[in-house]
Amino acid sequence: MIGSIVNHPLFGRGRVRELRNAAREAVVRFDNGIRTVVPASMLSVLEQSASAVAFQPPALPIAQPREETPPTPERLQQIEARHTIEALRYGVVPSKRIRELSVGLDRETESLHRAFEEVERNGGDVRVVLGEYGAGKSHFFELAESLALERNFLVTLTSLDVREVPPNRPQRIYHALMRSLRYPDSQEVGTLSPLLDRIVSQPKVFAPLVEKLQGTLFATVLYNYSLMRSAAGEGKERLLDWIAGEKMIIKTVRDVLPARGKEFPLRALSMTTTSADQYCYLLNGWGWLATQVGYAGLVVLIDESEHYSLLNVRSRERADNFFKAMIYTAMASHPDCRLSEADLEHQRREHPFRLADKSHLLLMFAVTPSANTFDYRRWLSEEQILPLEGNLSAAALDELMARLYVLHRQAYSYDLSDRYLEASHGLLECLENGLINLRQTIRLATEIFDLCYAYPDFSAEQAVAELRRSLLGEG
Numbered sequence: 040m041i042g043s044i045v046n047h048p049l050f051g052r053g054r055v056r057e058l059r060n061a062a063r064e065a066v067v068r069f070d071n072g073i074r075t076v077v078p079a080s081m082l083s084v085l086e087q088s089a090s091a092v093a094f095q096p097p098a099l100p101i102a103q104p105r106e107e108t109p110p111t112p113e114r115l116q117q118i119e120a121r122h123t124i125e126a127l128r129y130g131v132v133p134s135k136r137i138r139e140l141s142v143g144l145d146r147e148t149e150s151l152h153r154a155f156e157e158v159e160r161n162g163g164d165v166r167v168v169l170g171e172y173g174a175g176k177s178h179f180f181e182l183a184e185s186l187a188l189e190r191n192f193l194v195t196l197t198s199l200d201v202r203e204v205p206p207n208r209p210q211r212i213y214h215a216l217m218r219s220l221r222y223p224d225s226q227e228v229g230t231l232s233p234l235l236d237r238i239v240s241q242p243k244v245f246a247p248l249v250e251k252l253q254g255t256l257f258a259t260v261l262y263n264y265s266l267m268r269s270a271a272g273e274g275k276e277r278l279l280d281w282i283a284g285e286k287m288i289i290k291t292v293r294d295v296l297p298a299r300g301k302e303f304p305l306r307a308l309s310m311t312t313t314s315a316d317q318y319c320y321l322l323n324g325w326g327w328l329a330t331q332v333g334y335a336g337l338v339v340l341i342d343e344s345e346h347y348s349l350l351n352v353r354s355r356e357r358a359d360n361f362f363k364a365m366i367y368t369a370m371a372s373h374p375d376c377r378l379s380e381a382d383l384e385h386q387r388r389e390h391p392f393r394l395a396d397k398s399h400l401l402l403m404f405a406v407t408p409s410a411n412t413f414d415y416r417r418w419l420s421e422e423q424i425l426p427l428e429g430n431l432s433a434a435a436l437d438e439l440m441a442r443l444y445v446l447h448r449q450a451y452s453y454d455l456s457d458r459y460l461e462a463s464h465g466l467l468e469c470l471e472n473g474l475i476n477l478r479q480t481i482r483l484a485t486e487i488f489d490l491c492y493a494y495p496d497f498s499a500e501q502a503v504a505e506l507r508r509s510l511l512g513e514g
Contacts, residue, residue: 042088047077052085120450127443127485130173130478137181140442140481143435144179147425151183154401154423155190158336162397163369167415167424168405173476174429176405180340183403187338188223192401193234193329195220196340199347206347207357210310213318214284216339223334231260231279234325237332239265244331256282257324257394259296259303266297284308284318312357315364316385316392323368324394336399339365348410359413360384362404366418368392369402377418429470429477436467440484447488462487465503474510 043055045067053069058079065079110118119135126133132140150166157164170176180196187194197215199206204215218229225233238261239245245265252258260282267275274295281292289307299305309317326337347358360383367378371393380392406412416424431439440463448454462484469475475483487502 043084044086045082046085047082050075050077055082055088117449117452120446123446124450124485127481128489130482132178132181132481134181134185136446137178137185140439141178141182142439142442143431144175144182147179147427148182148186150422150425151186154403155187155192155335158192158399158401162372163336163400163402165366165369165419165423166401166403167419168403168427169408169424170405170427170429171407171409171476173478174427175477176427177342178477179425179427180342180403180405183338183340184221187401188221191223191333191335192338193220193222193325193334193336194338194340196342198342200343201346201349205350205354205358207312207350207354207361208310209312209315209318209361210284210308212341212361213321216322217283231283231325234329234332234334235261235264236268238328239268241332248328248331253302254304255324255394256304256306256321257328259298259305262298262303263296281308282321286310312354313360313384315357315361315383318361319364319368319392320394322365323392323398323400326398326400327395330399336401338401338403341402341404343405347412355413362413362415363418364392365402365404366415368398369400370418372397431467431470431477431480433463433467436463436470436480439463439481440466443481443484444488447485447492451492453492461499462502465506469506469510472510 041055041058044052045055045065046052047067047069050067050069050073051071053067053073055065056068056074057066058064059066059076063079064076065082066074066076067082068074123133123136147168154164154166168176168179177198184194184196195216196219197204197212199212204211206212217231220230221228222233227233238248245261249258249262252261260278263278264275267278272295274297277287277292277295281287281289287307289305293299293305296303296305308314322337322339329335329337347355350358363378364383367376367380367383370376370378383392406415466475466480466483470477470480483506487499490497490502491499
């Protein structure tokens with residue numbers, strides 16, 4: 040634009056001498072003798088300069104789309120290994136690697152398999168996982184979930200929390216459980232649709248069940264779901280949300296159901312702390328219904344039960360009632376069950392704690408010994424209590440370190456000597472002295488491997504020496 044003849048609405052005709060401020064302003068010498076700076080947007084070009092006409096910007100190359108090549112199986116394994124290492128840096132074991140990185144749990148796993156067999160044989164069982172913070176309770180729950188799905192159980196898991204899922208609120212616990220429901224043969228999570236679809240799609244199963252369950256909430260759900268299964272709209276979702284324990288105005292559900300009446304009752308699910316009977320009844324029913332279409336039953340996993348200790352006296356009584364009711368629901372079909380309905384507080388006497396005599400329900404909940412929890416030992420045998428010591432034997436820790444080391448090498452494609460495994464000796468010493476827990480052991484091992492990989496001059500021996508200085512006070 041420099042040298043071009045321009046026109047300004049106030050100053051008239053002139054020639055551009057200079058451009059400023061990223062060409063937003065121009066220095067113009069006007070024919071009337073005025074030389075000043077004006078906004079370039081106010082100028083209209085009457086005649087371009089020869090240099091501006093001659094200049095043609097170079098043609099930009101046309102970007103060619105990059106040819107995407109699918110990653111090789113080796114590359115996919117490396118990516119997955121890196122994702123695993125990222126999780127291990129926080130002490131979390133991804134569910135896909137839960138079995139690979141589970142060591143020293145043979146006794147607990149055998150007890151869990153006996154519980155599965157007891158559910159299939161006698162209709163229910165209970166396991167209490169006992170362990171301090173960081174002892175591996177959540178890890179064992181992940182392992183239990185994987186094993187249960189493999190044995191064709193429906194699985195549901197929740198972690199208690201004083202604010203969101205308190206131990207004395209049966210409705211919130213039930214809702215959290217339903218929103219985590221998983222199936223051994225479906226990728227859907229947190230919905231009853233796969234179970235209901237499987238029932239409705241088998242007429243020889245569906246018709247007798249609806250007739251047998253008339254007058255119950257289960258008949259209402261099954262029959263209305265069968266009518267709305269292929270229909271568009273929100274009706275089916277409202278039905279599923281209601282039976283999953285979602286907070287809803289019951290009229291909004293009634294308005295969309297095609298079948299209502301005495302045979303298909305529709306009542307609001309209770310939100311009170313005394314409603315353990317209603318939610319045990321529902322869990323019992325879903326476990327029993329699952330067995331009618333080929334599943335082994337329902338596994339209920341409740342983690343972080345130590346939040347019980349944060350409740351006041353009245354709330355603890357309600358939590359006591361819920362946990363006792365759950366134990367009774369799972370164990371009632373056993374001849375040696377130590378609980379009866381007389382020991383439990385009812386809210387509604389229109390139905391018992393169980394739909395069927397056999398629950399086909401495995402209940403497993405976590406307890407921290409140092410926390411003030413309810414007296415579960417009164418109702419359970421020693422075989423049903425699984426203490427997690429949080430310690431590993433030298434052989435088990437060596438095995439864990441070896442697996443972590445192989446995973447780390449796979450993630451970062453290096454091949455150095457196995458001297459990294461020497462880190463297990465220092466970690467074992469700290470673990471046995473109670474200075475670190477199992478979760479911290481995994482994190483420290485991963486960090487040591489990171490340091491040894493990033494700094495070739497840094498050795499596992501140095502890492503062990505630093506651990507001893509910082510945690511054991513050794514020079």
